[in-house]
Amino acid sequence: MKSKKAGKPQPDAVLTEIIRNGVLAVTEEMKTNLTRTAYNMIIYEALDFTVGLYTPEGETISIGLGLPMFIRGMAETVKAKLAHFGVKGLRPGDILVTNDSYITGSHLNHFTFTLPIFHEGKLSAFACCMAHWMDVGGVLGGLTTDIYSEGLQIPILKYQDAGVVNQDLVDIIAMNVRVPERGLGDLRAQITALKTGERRFLELLDRYGREEVLGAVRNIMDQSEAAARGRTRSIPDGTYEAESFMDDDGVDIGKRIPINVRIIKAGDEMTIDLTGVSAQVRGGFNSGATTGYGCAQVAYKCITSPTDYPINEGSFRALKVVLSPGTVVTAVRPAAMRVWMTFPMTVVDTALKAMEQAVPERTIAAHHADLLVGIFNGVAPADGRFYLGDLGPTGGGWGAKHNEDGMCATVCMNDGDTHNSPCEQVEAKYPVLFKRHALRDDSGGAGRHRGGLGSEKAVIARARMNISVRVDRVHCPPWGLQGGMAGMGNKLTLTLDGKEIDDLPNAKVYGRPIKAGDGWSLFAGGGGGFGPPHERAAAKVAHDVRQGYVSRQAAHDIYGVELNEQGGVDEYATRRLRLKSA
C-alpha cells in the first residue's frame, strides 16, 4: 500500500489515519501517566497541565489537554529550548527545563520539561510536559507587583544531561519551594510522562518507519490545515473589531483595562490583531506573548475545527497573529504574572464577539470568563494545623448561540475537563459550611436564545481564617449578540458581623481575615443572550418562569411575555406588550 515516489515516502490515507490515532494515543497515555502519578490535586483534579509531541523543529504534532488556554505554551517553550541549545547541543538522555514566565507566557508554577526523542541517533521529535506545581515560593496568597515576588525562576537548563540529573538544580528547587517533596513528586510525574511519550513514539517509529511516520505527521498537519482553510474561506472577507474591558488589576482599583481585538479575514487566511489590548498592568494579571498567540489560536480553533481535527501545527498555518510587546498578553519582565489566566479568557470572548459581524451562526455570546476560586487559609480547630483551602472553581453561564440557549453553570474558557469540588468534600476537609450552591435566577442574558445561568456559592466560616478572591468581570458583564442582552456580571459579597456587604468596588480581596460566623459568597455571571428577547417564543419564556430560571417580572419587563395565574402564556396580553415596545 506504500506508494514510494521519489524522495520521501508518501504514506497513504490508511497509514496516515493509523498514525493520527497513534499520536493521539501517545499523548493520551502521557496524560494518563501524568495524572495518575502527580502528587498535587491541581494536576490530577483541576487538570492544570498539558502534554504534547513536537516535531524536531518544535511544531506541534499532538497535544493532550489539560489546559485549553495553554494551547501554544509548550510549542513556544520547545522552540525556545531548541534555539537555546541548538540541535547540536542536544544528546540522547537530555531533559530540558524552564519555568520562565516570559517563555511559557504564564505563571511560574508552570514547570515545563522537554525530552528530545532520538531514533537511531537522529533527533526525531520532542516530548514535552507542563504541569502546575502547588508552590514555587514567593509571596503567599497576597498581591504581587513584579515577577521577583512570585517565586523561584528557572531559566532554560538541562535538568538531565545525557542521563545525568543536575543535582544542583534539584537542591536549588528544594530550598525555594514551600512543600519541596510535593514539587519534586510532581517533577517525577512529569518525567514519567515524558518517558511514556518517548517509548510509545519510538514504538510507532520502529513499527512503521521514521520517514513514514514523519510523512504521516505532515499529512495530518496538511489535513488539519486544509480543513481550517476551507472553513476560514467560508467566512466573509472583511475587518471585524470588538472591544471590552477588565475591572482592574487589584492595585489601581476601579481603573478599567481595555481589551480591543481586530480580525482581518481575506481568502482562506485570518489575521488576529491584539495590539489593541491594554499595556501590561502592575497587579499579577499579565501573561506573556505565548499566551497572546494562545488567545488567537483558541478563538480560531473554536471557529474553524472545534472537535473533528486534533490540535497540531497545521491547524494554525492559515492564522496570522499580530502582537506588540508590553501588553497584558505580551508582558515583559518584570511584569507580575501570577493570575495570568484571567484576562486571556476575555480576549478570546472579545474575538468571538468580533466574529458576530462575520459568522453569527458559528460564534457565541460572552461567558463569565473567570475561574471564581475562593482560597482561604488558617489553623484547623480539629487538629491545630495550618491549612490552605479552596472551594474549587465555580460554574458560570455560557453565552447563547444562534440556535440554542447557553449552558448553565459551566467552567470558564481557561479550563476544560476541570471538575468542581463537592460541598460535602470541602466541608469534611475545612472549617466551612455552604449555605447554598445554587443557580442564580435571572442571571442569564435575555434573548431569542437565553444565556446560561451562573451559579452561587455562599459559605460561612466555622473558624477564624484569611480569605482571598481574585475575580474580575464584575463591571463588564457577559455581553449578548445580535440584540441579545448581557447576563449578570461576576460578584463577591462578604458577610461580616451578620451584615452583608454587597457594594465592594470589585471582586478582589487579598488575605482578608474573617472570623467564625462571617462568610462570603461568590456569584458567577450568566451568559449573554442571542437575538432580541422579544423574539423568544413565549412558551419558552413560560417554561423558564415555571423552572424559576427567569422571574415573572423579567418575563414581563424584558421578554414582553404576560403569564396567566397558572403560569401559561396570556397570548393576547403578550401580543399587546410586544407590539407596544416594538
Next chain:
Amino acid sequence: MSKQNPSSLRLHTRLAADIGGTFTDVAAFDEKTGRMLLGKALSTPRNMVEGISTGVAKAGTTYAEASLFLHGSTVAINTMLERTGAKTALITTEGFRDVYEIGRINRPDAYNLFFKKHVPLVERALRFEIKERMTAEGEAYIPLDEASVHAVCDKLAKLDIEAVAILLLHCYRNPEHEQRVRAIVEKRLPKAFVSASHELSQEYREFERTSTVVANAFIGPRVSRYIAGINDHIRSSGFKGSFLVVQSTGGLYESHQAQVQCVRMLESGPAAGVIGARALCHEMGLGDAVAFDMGGTTAKAGVIYKGEVLTTGAALIGGYNQALPVQIAMVDVFEVGTGGGSIALVDESGALRVGPQSSGAEPGPACYGRGGQLPTVTDANLVLGRLGADRFLGGEMKLDVKAAEKAIYEHIAKPLGVDVIHAADGILRIATTAMSYAVKAVSTERGLDAAAFSLIAYGGAGPLHASAIAREIGQQTLIVPRAPGHFCAFGMLYSDLRYDYVKTWFTRLDDAPFAEIEKIYEGMISEGKAALASSGIKPTRVTIGYAVDMRYVGQEHPVTVDLSPTVFKRRDRESIKHHFDEVHQQRYGTCAPDERAEIVSLRATVTGVMKKPPLEKIARGSKAPPAGAHRGKRSVYFAELGKAVATPTFARDELRAGNRIDGPALIEEYASTTVLLPGDKLRVDEFGNLVIEVGKRSK
C-alpha cells in the same frame, strides 16, 4: 438449593436469559445430563418475556424444569437513556436543589462552543427543598423541620408524582433525616416509588449521590413492573424456583430486591460477560485477561486481574460528555465507539475515518440490503471474504457483497484512488488499531500492561477482529469461548449472590477509631446477611470482602485497598498504611510511605457463593479436524500476505477437543466467525474453547 427444595429432583436446570438490543440469549445448564443448552431469539421490545420464552423453547427446555431463573436486561439502562421513566420529584436540603443541574461543571470538548451538558432526569420545577442540615460530622446543624416536608408533600400530591427521590447533605454520615423524610413521604404518597440516597450509596459527593437516587426513582416504577411481569409469566408457565437478577457488579440479587434497588442492574448484560470470562479464566488456570465484547455499535472491554474482575465505585451513564453518574459498585467496563456498524468515510480534508458514527441496526451496513448506503466495518469484512455472504446467522440472513463493494468503492476507494480490496483492508486496519489503543488505555489507567494479558473475545463481532487486536497489543493468547454469541447468558450461570455496601467515614488513619469502624463493618455485614436471608436461597457458603478507600492527606482521589478483617481486629495501623502504599505504588507508580494517610470510605461485600455448573466437555478428536467440520475454502484477503488466498473454513460445532488448525482459516458458527490470521495456531480445548496462539505481527 436442592437441599431446601423437596421437588429438587424435578428442578434440574438453571436458566439464564440475557436481553440485548437485538437478540435475547438463553443458556440453560442441565444438572442431570451436564449439558449446556442454548437458544437465541429476536428481542421483543414490546413484551420482552416473549423473546425469553422463544429462546427457552429454542434451547429445548422449559421453565417447569428450572430451579433458578437468572436474568439480565437492558430495561433499566434503556429506561434511563431513552428517558421513558416515571414522573419523578426530588426532595433535597435547602439551598441545594440545583446541585443536580450544576453537576461537576466540566467541559470535555474544550474548544466546542456548542458543547452540551448533562440534562437532569428531574426538571428544576420538580426539585423541592426542605429545612434541615447535617454537618460533615453528622450533627444536625439545622434540625429537620417536618412541616417543610409536609408542605412539599402537599405539592407533590397535586402533581401526580409517581416517584420521589430523597437526597440530604451528609446523610452518609447520619441518615436520620433521610429516614424520617422517607417515612413521611411514604405515608403521604402511598402509591409513589420512594427512594432515599443512603439506601443506595453512603458515599460522599452530593451530585453523584443525587444522580444515583434520582436514576433509581426515575426507572423504578417501570423496572419493578417489568420484573413483576416476568415473574408472573414464568410462574404461570410452571416455574417453581428462584428468580434472580444480575447486577452491574456481575453479582446476583433476588428479583424483589431488584424491584427496589433498580439502579443496581443498569449494566447487567456486559457485567455478566466479564463474569463468564472470569469463570473461563478459573477453569483454564489464567490469572490475567481482557474480556473483549464487540457487537454492532460498540466494543466493550473489562479486565480480570489476578483472577478477579476489576470493579469501580461509580459509572458515567450516557457517554462522558453528558453523563449522568451512578455511584454504585460496577464491573469496570470500558466502551469504544467501534463496532460492526461503524461507518467509514473520507472527510473534507481527504482523511479516512472509521466511526464513531454507526449505521446501527437500521439501516445497518450496506450489505444488509436494508437501505444502508455507507460502507461499514461489516462491509469491509464481507468484501475481504472474512464473512461468508450465505453463512451469516447460520445462513438465515443473506449478505449482499455487491452492495458492500459499491459502498466501499464510491465512498472510499474512488476518492482515495485505491482498489476496493485495499480500501476494505484499510478500514479494518484503522478499526483494529483504534480498538487496540483503547484496550491498552484501559490497562494503563490501572497501571497494568495489556500485552501480558490473554484476550477473551466474544459478542457477534469480537472473534472477527480479536486476533488482529491481540497482535497489535502484543498479546500471545486469544480465547474464543464456546458460543461467543451467548456468552453473557453463559456468564450468569457462574455468578454469585452479592451485596455491596459503602460508607464514607473520613478519618486520619492515625486517629482512626477502630471500635467505631468495626461497628460500621458489622452493620454493613449484618445488612448483607439479612439481604441474603431474604433472597430465600441457601448458598454453599458466605464470604465477606472488606476494603477501605484511602488517600494521602491533601489528595482528592482515594484508591480502594482490599484488606483482611484481621488488620482491623489487630488495630494494625502500620499494616493498613503499608497495604495502601503498595496499592498506590502499583496503581500510580509512586507512593509516599512518609506521608500521612486518611480513610475516606469503608466498603464491605457479602457474597453468597452458589454452586457452579461444571463446564461441559465436548467429544475428543484427533489433531486433524473431522471431515464433517470442513466447509470448503473461500478466497480471503490478508494484508499479512499481501493477497487473497483460498482459505479453509470450518464449522465450529463439528470441531472436537484436541483439533488443531493453523491460520489462515475461518471458524464459523451460528452468530459469529473467528478469523485465524496467518501465523496463528489454534487448538480446541476439552470444553470446546478455541485457544489461539497469536502469531507475531510482521512489523
